[in-house]
Amino acid sequence: MLGLYGFQIQTSGNVYEPAEDTFLLISALQNLNLEGKNVLEIGTGSGIIALVLAKKAKHVLAVDINPEAVKCAKENAEQNKIKNAEFHKSDLFANVKGILRNRESVRYTLGFFNRRLKSLPQGMISRQAGKSSKASNASERKFDLIVFNPPYLPDEPIYKNIALDGGKDGRQIIERFLKDAPKFLNPHGKIILLESSLSRYEKTLLHFKKIGFSAKAIARQKFDWEELVVIEAFKPV
Numbered sequence: 011m012l013g014l015y016g017f018q019i020q021t022s023g024n025v026y027e028p029a030e031d032t033f034l035l036i037s038a039l040q041n042l043n044l045e046g047k048n049v050l051e052i053g054t055g056s057g058i059i060a061l062v063l064a065k066k067a068k069h070v071l072a073v074d075i076n077p078e079a080v081k082c083a084k085e086n087a088e089q090n091k092i093k094n095a096e097f098h099k100s101d102l103f104a105n106v107k108g109i110l111r112n113r114e115s116v117r118y119t120l121g122f123f124n125r126r127l128k129s130l131p132q133g134m135i136s137r138q139a140g141k142s143s144k145a146s147n148a149s150e151r152k153f154d155l156i157v158f159n160p161p162y163l164p165d166e167p168i169y170k171n172i173a174l175d176g177g178k179d180g181r182q183i184i185e186r187f188l189k190d191a192p193k194f195l196n197p198h199g200k201i202i203l204l205e206s207s208l209s210r211y212e213k214t215l216l217h218f219k220k221i222g223f224s225a226k227a228i229a230r231q232k233f234d235w236e237e238l239v240v241i242e243a244f245k246p247v
């Protein structure tokens with residue numbers, strides 16, 4: 011059991027234990043004003059970043075491709091009585107739309123039944139529920155902040171670990187993330203991700219420039235073998 015940022019955190023064998031990269035990313039997130047904001051964390055691992063964010067945000071959706079990590083993060087949230095964070099399995103953004111859609115339909119269905127069940131004739135229920143669902147706010151299906159501490163180590167047999175292995179040149183997962191993240195961002199939203207000199211973080215800064223985002227390093231930490239960098243990016247409006 012680790013005591014971190016006021017939380018008691020447990021990890022298991024196949025779940026990434028919070029380390030220097032986690033801590034640098036959290037230090038860069040501490041100054042954000044997240045009141046009323048919806049946050050998405052990709053690759054949540056133990057869930058520690060999601061828990062820190064949940065203390066400041068309205069809601070955190072956290073996903074991981076590793077089902078053990080999802081289970082571990084859920085247990086850590088329960089253990090620490092965090093109620094405004096949910097955890098699901100997803101390969102990057104693959105299931106995010108589906109998760110939001112399910113959440114919305116459950117919310118609308120429950121609301122609908124609570125308000126109207128007793129008063130409506132049976133045949134009207136599905137028609138009315140359909141209307142409510144369409145009328146929901148599109149911006150609630152996107153995020154004000156998307157955070158990712160990705161696997162970024164260049165492909166080497168020793169690193170065959172899903173939490174660390176960034177594939178060929180360390181950028182395979184990062185490049186997939188960069189392609190989809192803007193689609194899930196609200197107009198005033200931000201992307202904050204951790205990168206390393208080992209995965210050539212300058213390529214990410216260049217990518218954001220190319221797609222019209224403003225991007226810069228907001229935190230750095232040097233080690234003998236690499237430099238960690240936290241990148242913040244947003245689309246100027």
Ligand SMILES: C[S@@+](CC[C@H](N)C(=O)[O-])C[C@H]1O[C@@H](n2cnc3c(N)ncnc32)[C@H](O)[C@@H]1O
Nearest residue numbers: 026028032053054055074075076101102159173
């Ligand atoms: C470096 S760890 C970071 C864990 C945690 N966020 C932290 O900072 O301590 C990377 C995490 O990304 C997850 N991951 C790797 N590939 C993924 C993918 N394609 N989609 C979602 N999560 C992924 C791993 O399972 C792992 O939990």
